[in-house]
Amino acid sequence: MRELVKVAKALSDETRVRMLKLLLEKDICVCEMEEIFPLSSSQLSRNCKMLMEAGFLKRWREGKCVVYVADCENCNRYCRTLLKMVVDSFNDSEIVKGDRAKLQKVIADQVREKRK
Amino acid sequence: MRNLVKAMKALADETRLRILNILLERECCVCEVIQTLDISESRASRNLRILYDAGFLRLRKDGLWTFYSIDKGTTTAYSAELIEAVRLALADNKLLQREREMVRRTQRMMPNMVGQAVLPMRVLSSNKNN
Numbered sequence: 001m002r003e004l005v006k007v008a009k010a011l012s013d014e015t016r017v018r019m020l021k022l023l024l025e026k027d028i029c030v031c032e033m034e035e036i037f038p039l040s041s042s043q044l045s046r047n048c049k050m051l052m053e054a055g056f057l058k059r060w061r062e063g064k065c066v067v068y069v070a071d072c073e074n075c076n077r078y079c080r081t082l083l084k085m086v087v088d089s090f091n092d093s094e095i096v097k098g099d100r101a102k103l104q105k106v107i108a109d110q111v112r113e114k115r116k
Numbered sequence: 117m118r119n120l121v122k123a124m125k126a127l128a129d130e131t132r133l134r135i136l137n138i139l140l141e142r143e144c145c146v147c148e149v150i151q152t153l154d155i156s157e158s159r160a161s162r163n164l165r166i167l168y169d170a171g172f173l174r175l176r177k178d179g180l181w182t183f184y185s186i187d188k189g190t191t192t193a194y195s196a197e198l199i200e201a202v203r204l205a206l207a208d209n210k211l212l213q214r215e216r217e218m219v220r221r222t223q224r225m226m227p228n229m230v231g232q233a234v235l236p237m238r239v240l241s242s243n244k245n246n
Binding site: 001002003004005007008009011012013014017018077078081082085086089090093095 | 117118120128129130133134194197200204
């Protein structure tokens, strides 16, 4: 039960849901997230950590960068149901569309390569 | 997105998960929630209200009683999927199994049932230590 509470807490914040939405589509490092969301890197890291501890994300290092991506295989059955729900929702939302556009720009600017 | 966040906030609490757990078994009135979970009335009412506002529950009034049940008509888009995820997640927990069992075994005593052979709710408290 404690685990489900942790999972629910991880998804009870709009920014974290937006982050997860992008991380379901592509691996993103914290420095790239800084260009997309108006939060400091420590706040972003904290939010990523909450999502990771709930079992939604995995991470690795690339030089100085910590890269996160959604982990659909390792999580348990109800986490997978929730991830699928997030995948299927908000695709027409203006906020999500804006986030995606920013992500495309970040990729085009090669933010990660420059910071490595 | 705000609806989802609200629904997840409602689920991010052990008392509320325990309430959903027994309501998955059957419809309960506030006093049944109070007795099964052994919590105060204000705590039960407040948490039922939060779950109701998040779109998980249906409310039915009968005289002085208020009955709550899982809303299968799904007022919000996610609640059906979320309820299913909750059911999966809670299935194996020992405390929750016991509380489900308590609700399953007891019968509600309504005024029109006086004189009939039913198991009073009081039995619940003696079962708690089993």
